[in-house]
Amino acid sequence: MNKLTISFCGASLEPRPSGALWWPEARLLCVADLHLGKAERMARRGGGLLPPYECAETLGRLDTEIEALSPEVVICLGDSFDDGPAAESLSEAHCLWLARLMAGRDWIWIAGNHDPAPLSLSGRHLGEFVLGPLSFRHIAQADGPTGEISGHFHPKARVGGVRRPCFLVDRRRMILPAFGAYTGGMDLSAPEIAGLMQSNARAILTGATQAVLPMIAA
Amino acid sequence: MSTPLPPIFHEWFSSRGWQIHPHQQAMLEHAAAPALLLVAPTGGGKTLAGFLPSLAELSNGEHEGLHTLYISPLKALAADIKRNLSTPIGEMGLPIRVEDRTGDTSATRKKCQRADPPHILLTTPESLALLTSYEDAPRMFAGLSRVIIDEIHALAESKRGDQLMLSLARLSTLAPRLRRVGLSATVDDPQAIGALMARHPDPVEILQADPGPAPDIAMLETETPPPWAGGGGRYAIPAVLEQVRQHRTTLIFHNTRAQAEIFFHHLWLANEEGLPIGIHHGSLSREQREKVEAAMVEGRLRAIVCTGSLDLGIDWGDVDLVIQVGAPKNVKRLVQRIGRANHRYNAPSKALLVPANRFEIIECQAALEAVREHDLDGAPRGAGPRDVLCQHILIAACVGPFWSDDLFAEMTTSGAYAGLSRDAFDACLDFCATGGYALRAYDRWQRLKQRPDGLWQLRDPRAAQRIRMNIGTIQDTDTLKVRLRNRGGGKPLGEVEEAFAASLTQGDTFLIGGQIVRYEGLREMTVEVTRHAAQKPKVAVFAGTKFASTTRLMDRILAMLQQPDWPDLPAHTRDWLRLQSELSHLPQRNRLLVESFPHDGREHVCVYGFAGKNAQQTLGLLLTRRMEDAGLHPLGFVSTDYATLIWGLEPLRDAAPLFARETLQEGLETWLAGNAVMKRTFRASATIAGLIERNMPSARKSGRQATFSSDILYDTLLKYEPDHLLMQITREEALRGLVDFGRIEEMIDRVEGRIDHIRLERVTPFAAPLLLEVGKVPVxxxxxxxxxxxxxxxxxxxxxxxxxxxxxxx
Structure with a gap:
């Protein structure tokens, strides 16, 4: 498959079909909104008992990317767990799996709105993180710095009759799609998203065909 | 034992100059039956027949609390019945309180009804299921004596009926002497409906009212013959308009909403004298529909172009002609539609059929003969669906702790679930309690827990509220509202399917509510449009129901094709059949005709399976897969109720191996899994079974990114646990619904390998129309x-x- 490379604020970045973002120069992998433990949280609150394979699926995807890229730095861009208790109740097998993925890497947990409390997991726990021209945080700030990379909104675009998670990028900021298995999406036309992006912003689809299209048309 | 009619009733009847119909009298005489089914044509005073015993029993004022529960599939019908009952009750001064309770009833009113129920409560299956979920249900229903199920023939065909029967099983536990009364339109097999409604294994008594005079029904004669292919019946507009002119009020039925829209558009263009004509279908906004209904009741409309949305319901009064455009697909539904004309007892209903194309002429003729011979078609529904069972286990848990043995015993008194095995029940219970996954992940957070004493109960009693909010089996398809731009929150014009909206680009025009609009954009999940004065719109393809013709009707057509001549068919159609017989074969019931021929630089294969549209579509998918494997390079196919036409690059040499049962079965297994039909079916079943919640207690708006598509759950289960209960249910549902593989199997059984593969030099008379069909599926x-x-x-x-x-x- 052709690799898609975009030049963003002086950094050369690769949005991956999986929804992860790869910065080869810094050997940095960034994923947003894993929402681990979502099924468990729903069950705890008396909702439907969803298929309990969501952590395995999300960790599996992350494993695949790490295996393929061998990053030195991994940034989880917030909402890595669906809530505080969900982080505590990760099964032993999944804890071990995660520990294996983290071993030998600089692992950064950015706080999200779902999981603001300090986590019991190892790795660095930060509100935001700056590296070179890029700054990483969970929610985009209205007047945030140039080179801001964030998650939170789970953008999705529809094109050719299908609806897929997508990256959004303009000259100043980039918003990542949700990487977690049990995550939904927000339409690009939603004012919360549309208001953040410049009019010439583009959407880059996840999935086998990494189509690039103007955000206003999607 | 019968319920005698007090003298005041006789006086009231004679004061109005009425006589009690024989079937109304019979209903009184059989009032003590534990299960009683009345089959009567529309307009036969069926509803009054159902209520008379209740009114008589309540007339002495001695009954305290709820006596009769009336269930109808339509909210509007409940309100209508309330008005109709108030006349006899008021005029005779009967001490009877009647109230209705539907989704539209206010919360205060509903609360009062539970504390102090009326004598007669009119409601819907969903509202009843909700009522049975409250802790005070035993008190409310303790004295219940009769339950009347109106339009039971319509309910019996859907999960709403299965839900209703499970609710009745609960009511019979609460009120063991409860009598059940069903009111049905003319059906093929009253015994089958009786078995569904009676408390298993109680017998059911069936009363057949005089069916009244035979309907006056014919094919509409037109100057131009129908086109070779397609639907819609546009060619017949001048003749239809002439009929509208000659009658007081005409109902013009269509099989799909899109066809109704297109027909209405052209009818309006041709309506030079401006006859008042309206349109009514399920995609229109409620305001729009209510406006048309009101105009109809006041007699202000000369015609209504409509779909199944008018199949049931309110007495429209002055309809004196029903026109069915397009082949009726289903004789039973045709008869019920015809009954919409002349809602008066003992007056023949008048109806005209408008075949949309040549093949439909044959189907219409077959349907006419079936109506005349009272040969109605019915499809057995099979065992009760387990997703509905799961919902009812949760509903039972909302009431309070329960014994699983008791619940199993209660549920198996419901006809559709009489054959339910204990294992199957236990699997559903396990699903409700733990999710039923191979990976036992929810030990701490089970939804239902078994207490040390063995009773089952909700782990968290607050879950009851969430369960109650999601009661019901009706699925909203993914539709988006359509609004005029710049009318700040103005009322919607109607709804279109999400997939249709996704296919639109700015500037596209489509029809909705009889007007052409221009697509401007999607805003906040609303389709924004402006009015547009174009002549030709992009076709509105929002689906509505797509019916497949019934097996019985297909059999009749096949039988007709075997006749030596067809004196009842128009000359052009007879010539067409003769030509097919000369150049190829006419399809036969116990053989499968397969034609292959080159046409327009492509190789074609035409398979006359007569298995109905859905099954023929599935057959097309399976066959093209096989042909792909065999290197025949299929490029696409198209299906109708009768046949599937496939085109590709290489000629078919040997048809027989394509139709081996195992081959098709195997193809089905692999193809099905990733299919969109399966995902849609999964969503419906997962919602009904309580896995996915449509409604959440906190406002949904707060986190739109939090809700995710059920497709993700389907994909996850397919990958990690393909044999999970919900996946089993999904497969069952798809096979009998949209995939309709059962009818392919039926066809294979019927044919038993007798395949006539005919190689021809050119396209045949029967295959030619298929080349013109819309809905081609690319491979x-x-x-x-x-x-x-x-x-x-x-x-x-x-x-x-x-x-x-x-x-x-x-």
Whole structure:
């Protein structure tokens, strides 16, 4: 498959079909909104008992990317767990799996709105993180710095009759799609998203065909 | 034992100059029956017949609390019945309180009804299921004596009926002497409906009212013959308009909403004298529909173009003609539609059929004969669906702790679930309690828990509220509201399916509510449009129901084709049949006709399976897969109720191996799994079974990104646990619904390998119309991905950016 490379604020970045973002120069992998433990949280609150394979699926995807890229730095861009208790109740097998993925890497947990409390997991726990021209945080700030990379909104675009998670990028900021298995999406036309992006912003689809299209048309 | 009619009733009847119909009298005489089914044509005073015993029993004022529960499939019908009952009750001064309770009833009113129920409560299956979920249900229903189920023939065909019967099983536990009364339109097999409604294994008594005079029904004669292919019946507009002129009020039924819209559009263009004509279908907004209904009741409309949305319900009064456009597909539904004309007892209903194309002439003729011979078609529904069972286990848990043995015993008194095995029940209970997954992940958070004493109960009693909010089996398809732009929150024009909305680009025009509108954009999940004065709209393809013709009707057509001549058919159609017989074969019931021929530079294969549209469509998918494997390079196919036409690059040499049962079965297994039909079916079943919640206690708006598509759950289960209960249910449902593989199997059984493969030099008379059919399905592999890429490139270009390297952005 052709690799898609975009030049963003002086950094050369690769949005991956999986929804992860790869910065080869810094050997940095960034994923947003894993929402681990979502099924468990729903069950705890008396909702439907969803298929309990969501952590395995999300960790599996992350494993695949790490295996393929061998990053030195991994940034989880917030909402890595669906809530505080969900982080505590990760099964032993999944804890071990995660520990294996983290071993030998600089692992950064950015706080999200779902999981603001300090986590019991190892790795660095930060509100935001700056590296070179890029700054990483969970929610985009209205007047945030140039080179801001964030998650939170789970953008999705529809094109050719299908609806897929997508990256959004303009000259100043980039918003990542949700990487977690049990995550939904927000339409690009939603004012919360549309208001953040410049009019010439583009959407880059996840999935086998990494189509690039103007955000206003999607 | 019968319920005698007090003298005051006789006086009231004679004061109105009425006589009690024989079937109304019979209902009184059989009032003590534990299960009683009345089959009567529309307009036979059926509803009054149902209520008379209740009114008589209540007339002495001695009964305290709820006596009779009336259930109808339509909210509007409940309100209508309340009005109708108030006349006899008021005029006779009976001490009877009647109230209705539907989704539209206020919360205060509903609360009062539970504390102090009326004598007669009119409600819907969903509202009843909700009522039975409250802790005070035992008190409310303790004295219940009769339950009347109106339009039971319609309910019996859907999960709403299964839900209702499970609720009745609960009511019979609460009120063991409860009598059940069903009111049905004319059906093929009253015994089957009786078995569904009676408390198993109680017998059911069936009363057949005088069916009244035979309907006056014929094919509409037109100057131009119908076209070779397609639907819609546009060619017949002048003749239809002439009929509208000659009658007081005409109902013009269509099989799909899109066809109704298109027909209405053209009817209106041809309606030079401006006859008042309206349109009514399920995609229109409630306001729009209510406006048309009101105009209809006041007799202000000369015609209504409509769909199944008018199949049931309110007495429209002055309808004196029903026109069915397009083959009726189903004789039973045709008879019920015809009954909409002349809602008066003992007056023949008048109806005209308008075949939309040549093949439908044959089908219409077959349907006419079936109506005359009272040969109605019915499809057995099979065992009760387990997703509904799961919902009722949760409903039972809302009431309070329960014994699983008791619940199993209660549920198996419901006809559809009489054959339910204990294992199957236990699997459903386990699903409700733990999710039923191989990975036992929810030990701490089970939804239902078994207490040390063995009783089952909700782990968290607050879950009851969530369960109650999601009661019901009706599925909203994914539709988006359509509004006029710049009418700040103005009332919607109607709804279109999400997939249709996704296919629109700015400037496209389509029909909705009889007007042409221009698509401007999607805003906040609303389709924004402006009015547009175009002549030719882009076709509105929002689906509505797509019916497949019934097995019985197909059999009649096959029988007709075997006649030596067809004196009842128009000359052009007879000639067409003769020509087919000369150049190829006419299809036969116990053989499968397969034609192959070159046409227009492509090789074609035509398979006359007569299995109904859905099954023929599935057959097309399975056969093209096989042909792909065999290197025949199929490129696409198209299906109708009768046949599937496949085109490709290589000629078919040997048809027989394609139709081996195992081959088709195997193809089905692999193809089904990734299919969109399966995902849609899964969503419906997962919602009914309580896995997915449609309604949440906190406002949904707060986190739109939090709700995710059920497709994700389907994909996850397919990958990790393909044999999970919900996947089993999904497979069952799809096979009897949209995939309709059962009818392919039926066809294979019927044919038993007698395949007539005829190789011809050119297209045959029967195959030719198929070349003109719409709805061609391309055979895709990587096609979908290519479509996405091309569409994106087009959008980039349109935006003036060009499909250039995205890196140039910086």
């Amino acid at each position: 895709v592999g990587a096609g979908r991905e290519r479509l996405v890429a091309e569409e994106a490139a087009r959008l980039m270009e349109a935006a003036g950016i060009g499909a250039a390297d995205p890196g140039s952005l910086a």
